[in-house]
Amino acid sequence: MIKSSLNRIEAVIKILIILILIFYSYVDVRxxxxxxxxxxxxxxxxxxxxxxxxxxxxxxxxxxxxxxxKSELTIIGEKGxxxxxxxxxxxxxEITSDNVTITGLEIQNVAVSYVSDNAAVKxxxxxxxxxxxxxxxxxxxxxxxxxxYNCKIENNDIISSGKxxxxxxxxxxxxxxxxxxxxxxxxxxxxxxxxxxxxxHGIIFNNLSERNVRYGLHFMFSDSCKYENNTFRxxxxxxxxxxxxxxxxxxxxxxxxxxxxxxxxxxKDIKDSFIKNNIxxxxxxxxxxxxxxxxxxxxxxxxxxxxxxxxxxxxxxxNFKSNNFIGNSFDLSTNSTRSDNTFSGxxxxxxxxxxxxxxxxxxxxxxxxxxxxxxxQKYEPTVILLHxxxxxxxxxxxxxxxxxxxxxxVDNHPSMEKIS
Numbered sequence: 333m334i335k336s337s338l339n340r341i342e343a344v345i346k347i348l349i350i351l352i353l354i355f356y357s358y359v360d361v362r363x364x365x366x367x368x369x370x371x372x373x374x375x376x377x378x379x380x381x382x383x384x385x386x387x388x389x390x391x392x393x394x395x396x397x398x399x400x401x402k403s404e405l406t407i408i409g410e411k412g413x414x415x416x417x418x419x420x421x422x423x424x425x426e427i428t429s430d431n432v433t434i435t436g437l438e439i440q441n442v443a444v445s446y447v448s449d450n451a452a453v454k455x456x457x458x459x460x461x462x463x464x465x466x467x468x469x470x471x472x473x474x475x476x477x478x479x480x481y482n483c484k485i486e487n488n489d490i491i492s493s494g495k496x497x498x499x500x501x502x503x504x505x506x507x508x509x510x511x512x513x514x515x516x517x518x519x520x521x522x523x524x525x526x527x528x529x530x531x532x533h534g535i536i537f538n539n540l541s542e543r544n545v546r547y548g549l550h551f552m553f554s555d556s557c558k559y560e561n562n563t564f565r566x567x568x569x570x571x572x573x574x575x576x577x578x579x580x581x582x583x584x585x586x587x588x589x590x591x592x593x594x595x596x597x598x599x600k601d602i603k604d605s606f607i608k609n610n611i612x613x614x615x616x617x618x619x620x621x622x623x624x625x626x627x628x629x630x631x632x633x634x635x636x637x638x639x640x641x642x643x644x645x646x647x648x649x650x651n652f653k654s655n656n657f658i659g660n661s662f663d664l665s666t667n668s669t670r671s672d673n674t675f676s677g678x679x680x681x682x683x684x685x686x687x688x689x690x691x692x693x694x695x696x697x698x699x700x701x702x703x704x705x706x707x708x709q710k711y712e713p714t715v716i717l718l719h720x721x722x723x724x725x726x727x728x729x730x731x732x733x734x735x736x737x738x739x740x741x742v743d744n745h746p747s748m749e750k751i752s
Contacts, residue, residue, distance in 0.1 A: 375399045389413040397421030409437035416440045423454040431460045438467040451476035473501035481510040492521035502527040524550040570595040579605040589615045599624045621647045648672035664700040671741035679747040687748045698746040
């Protein structure tokens, strides 16, 4: 009886051993941690690592470049760990494997090139990768993604000191990508802070992009993307959105983008999009709209800009609704004598009308295009007359005999109070 029981137990143990062997033959459960200390090679550790391994880089400075990651690894930089490329080589870290995570590293001094897009971290044809909590100083390009999808770029500081477009790359650069999340990054001193080209379903939120040579954000041919709660300030030309449809821009701040050719937001050949709950403050031009159609611009703040809006003649079917226009030198200018765009329910700080029926809207329409803005549009030097007695007389005459301003460009229901 006892012998029979022992035989059964032995049989069960054999079956368990067989099952464990089968499991190990199909699942690689190895997960090693490879630690790199100062004076050792990060590149050598990466090449020795296998899928699922973690490479831990201890505090110290590593004078390396051209680190190629071809396995599914996690690279963790301890606080104070620095990879200094010393302006040599090409990409400092190049990722060609899926499922790679890089976090906590500091990368410095990427080689400047006029023939190749060298980057601190470049991801090529990958998916499910993540770059987070890294600090990149003097990167030519900071983080560069090409033909990749389902990746995250978050909580990075990407800082450069470039002065010219030709010798400076972009902070975060995406080309032919989809489903990329760019969140909580700080980017400054690059050609463009964030650059999208041929990107689908990208999400950019909670980023600060400032003091870049050209645009804080620049994207072209990138449909169905969302831009939420970002700040773009003190950039050379503000933000440019070009040749794109189905764009959502909400809760962003466009601040102090000031210069002879600067905009808070440039819209060129955009359609079927909406721009809501944004702040445009102290820009040369809040929004410059060219060749763009069927855009809803609603609940935005236009404060203390040179021009709040510039709407070119080739724009149509755009709806400007419930926005605040406060203290702008010019609320609106256009190069057309007619308008196919609609304005309704906006608050204009220059409006001098009345509300006899107390419905909250003015009883007489407001015409946001002034005769002086028409003159400035045609003869820019006349802007020197701004705030002069001549301008007061011109505005008075215009109110009596309106003739040159577009008759269809009017807000028939201007709000009497600022819209909250």
